[in-house]
Amino acid sequence: MKDIFIIGSKGIPAQYGGYETFVDELVTRQVNEGIKYHVACMTFNKETKNYNYNGAECQEISIPNIGGAKAILYDLKALNWSLDQIKKDNLRNGVVYILACRIGPFIHSYIPKFHKYGFQVWVNPDGHEWMRAKWSKPVRKYWKVSESGMVKNADLLVCDSKNIEKYIHETYSSYNPNTTFIAYGADIVRSMLTSDDKKVKKWYQDHNVKQNNYFLIVGRFVPENNYETMIKEFMSSDVDKDLVIITNVEHNKFYEELKEKTRFDTDKRIKFVGTVYDKDLLKYIRENAYGYIHGHSVGGTNPSLLEALADTKLNLLYGVGFNKEVGEDGALYWSRTPGFLKNLLEKVNGLKVNQIKNLGKKAQQRVVEEYSWKKIVNKYENRFLEK
Structure with missing residues (x-):
């Protein structure tokens, strides 16, 4: 039995978030019975629960709600829990898989402790967290130092983007990092809803939106997602x-x-409509958009991009390496050059139905061939079980 401890997601079952969805899919779609997952889950409650979710052991880790630093404290407490479990159950030959690079200044002291019991420490470096505009300069500096520490000490870096893997090797060549590429996943599944469903009717009526008569943006409300450019254009x-x-x-x-x-x-065309946490309703909204605009400029394989390619026929993506790597010829691309996106929007607004359908087929083909959850989970299981 190979024991896999997963640190860094908020927990499962997933409510939202890329890492949470990934862990949920990994556990729920498990095929090989030779793997046992142990998942750390964040809670602010003092009393914690240990529970089973689709065969995975889930342990709540209690932390105080202390702002941005809470994620660092959570990771460290989750590592301590993992180490305690390994000692208590006399476990050998496993993996501690840490999602994101939050604890670089501390990780070096943990590595030998896990190695002592035959456990490797893997890290998913995520995207360029230190480049995000939402962070202050001191915090960005911490993220960069932390990333360096994680890259230097990890036994393996699992990159969900080829561009991130390239960046790791170019930036940290002196560490000779051991990396592999396994992407994030998505599925081609139609929404179970129809235009007659009450919640569909209510959502479109509440926001005064007509089906197939809107461009859509879905993403966190942060500057690096290029809201200013998209709205202005x-x-x-x-x-x-x-x-x-x-x-x-x-x-x-x-x-x-x-x-x-x-x-x-x-x-009056610009409509901020808040969040939609109902996954099936969000899928329906994507499917019935005229087009999707993706402005993310920081990160690896972005979950909302894969979902858009799976659900929306016409996708207009900000033309950086991360997005081009995923969309290839299944999308159209724009830059921040004034007038570029404006002209592209006016051009695609007049596309014929069959032209949009062809783009949609290519987008879905990208998801099927390279990003299906079945394929991603299979890659992870094979890698976990390697000697």
């Missing part, structure tokens, strides 16, 4: 459709600055 276009933005919008400093710079509140 859409507003300057003569597109006769709405721009529906599904995001965790908060009337914070970024929101107010964005409103001041773009005056999006003066354009």
